[in-house]
Amino acid sequence: MNFTQNEKLKQLSERSIVIGVDIASELHYARAFDWRGVELGKVFKFENSAEGFKNLYAWIERIKRQAQKDSIVVGAEPTGHYWFGLASYLKEQNIKLVLVNPFHVKRSKELDDNHPSKTDAKDPKTIAKLVIEGRYNEPYIPEGLYAELRIAVTCRVRIQKEMNSIKNRIQRWLKIYFPEHETVFGKFDATSSMLVLQVAPLPRDIERLGVEGINRIWRDNKLRAVGMKRAKSLYEAAQKSIGCTEGESCSRMEIQLLLQDYHTKTAQYQAVTETIDGLCRQIPEVAKLLEIKGVGLVTVAGFLSEVGDIKRFNSPKQIQKLAGLALRESSSGKHKGQTTISKRGRARLRAILFQAVMPLVAKNAEFAEIHNYYTTRTQNPLKKKQSLIALSCKLIRVFYAILTKGTDYDPKKLIMDIHRPVEYLAA
Template sequence: MKYKMKQKQNQQIARITESTLVVGADIAKRVHVARAVDFRGIELGKDCVFHNSQEGLTKLATWMKELGQAQGKTDIIFGIEPTGHYWFPLAAFLQNQGIQFVVVNPHHVNKTKELEDNSPTKSDYKDAKVIADLIRNGKYSEPKLPTKEYAELRILMNLREKVSDNLTQAKSRIGNWFDRFFPEYASVFKDWDGKVSLMTMRAFPMPADIVAKGARDVLAHWRTEVKRGIGIKRAEALYAAAAVSIGLTEGVVAARMELSTLLGQFDLFNEQLEAIMAKVMEILENIPGTAEMLTIPGIGVLTVAGFLAEVGDLNHYDHGQQIIRLAGLNLMENSSGIRKGQTGITKRGRSRLRAILFRAIMPMVAKNKEFQALHRYFTTRRQNPLKKKQSLIALCGKLIRVLHTLGTKQREYNALDVIGPVRQAQLQHVRVKIVMGIVHIR
């Protein structure tokens, strides 16, 4: 059954009853502010200022329970605006206490804060009340905090991204070093991160070192670890480039230390990436449905690991459309009266998840026959043909639904199921038209 956002909204509004204590809190790094209202928006009791510590969180839980008892409330719903990362320990603490934890969209808080006092003023005290009002009106969502292997996977994939950024930065700095001290090096070694090149950089970093050694001694050093694929011609080319190098000749002691340090960082980050991916592979083996998702042609370990790290347990989602909304790939209408504006995507979701899907779909339209056929159909159909990027975004949604189905039902990829009988007939019609067009041109 297709996921309906309207139905979900009604369920959230119905969740707030006369017996519900609605608490909104503005989260900071050290000190938080919470305020409580009833289902009509009437503020109850005084505000609660608490610190980000065990004592402070216990104070908050006690305040909510005592206020609920005093006001005759049997149910508590607590919400925050999820800006930054400071709310993670609070969310885990309240969930362990059995208190429902929800979040409101920061855009909603920013756009509705003037309804409170007809003023653009912003403060922790005011924001807490605005958040509570949004919750009682059903404008909230329940965060799916990752647990067990999904929590491990999210941390590892986030760490991998940071280490990859550090590795890219180290590579750029090494390239910068060559531009200053040995610009001609790239004419001999197109890729400086090969084994022979790295041996050269560690043993003979400066052009003068290579000239002093000579081509045969350089080759002899290479042969200590590499027996094939390298010969005297490469050594002579390196010697010739070093002999006429225009690289800097001042500060060579510091230059050697700089390159040695950069190579150490390069080795360290590569080792860290290997260790991270080994752990990721170990975790994926324990997640049901992972092997089935990897049967999709064009999908690799990084895509599946990144997808599960961002989404969490697929069994928490009734339909792939929920994940599409989580990624911010759901469509956004822009029309008024007779005016019909362009339709785009909301981008109100996890940007990292969108990036993972888009990077995955690019090679899929080239290697996966079914997605390639769908991409061709979307861009060439008679009614409402899509631009190439629009088609790729639409296929990202298709990929989400395929991953959700394979992951939850634990069945392997089937080309016929992906396209379906209706779409298959449409694709066949497009193929016939293309063939007839070619015949007509000839």
């Protein structure tokens, strides 16, 4: 998956042309250079459309004939989502695309002219020079099942955020118009609460219904968990309510719209979750991952959606680096700085791993034991958060072994990995 810089440099030869492309929403700029950095031709502009891509391909072919070269490498910045279309087109044409870090472009733009300007015509040259120096990465674009899974998980995350937003708005509405509501139901999204809110959201509406009317709503919907006692509590809370009484008509409309949004998002969330479950079940090793106590479908699906085909990695350390969990040290001379994680990588993958480790420490005996060892050992004890990061890296290694080798999860082997196997054997 990863090449060293020397291997990247060896991929360019005298027969290579490096094309730097500055990507924007509508108009892209391209410049061509040979492997030594000598420019071939002038700046070329093309639109972000099928016609524009055809013009780019014709320009590349013309440059190839004029320079008598046969190998093309296109370098670009991963600008938002605008580069996806170009990447797909270049793949169809069997042209290699590599990506450079925008931070590197920003820092190296003054090397040629000693000027801080940053223009659409200048950036392609800076990008191409970084590619020539081997300072690039080859993008991974998921295919097939993994592409479907990434889209589905992204949808789930988006829907979850929207659901949380709607929940907050409903809670805000209740605090304004019926603050006593939570003393009766606790959570507004309880079935008994939602049924009443749809019919009688305001305290005045509940007073008009009466205790019998409230109880009838639950009986008609065959709800047995609540009865006259809860109905009476709700009625009394409505009578004593200090909620706002102005704008009742539109406040009813507002809560009805919010409840409709909530039901819609809940249905969407369930549908996407079922889709994710179906996709994950197509990967044979997923069942073995789910056998680990404390690991659920959300964790496994999120991990696979971010990592993609795990067999493209040669080592779990590469996944650790992808997640931004590689160690970073700042030392000079006798000074030894504090070691931290790099946080350079896929932030969502890092979050998924960290969120997965916390329930593992609480529910999984092996992970809890290792966490206890890391935080209480005599030499170099870790802080709790540092231990959770270390366990995130260990979880990567566990997932990697199961997904690549098809082995079963072995709790004893996990315990033996820490540096005191004799004590465990004696126990």
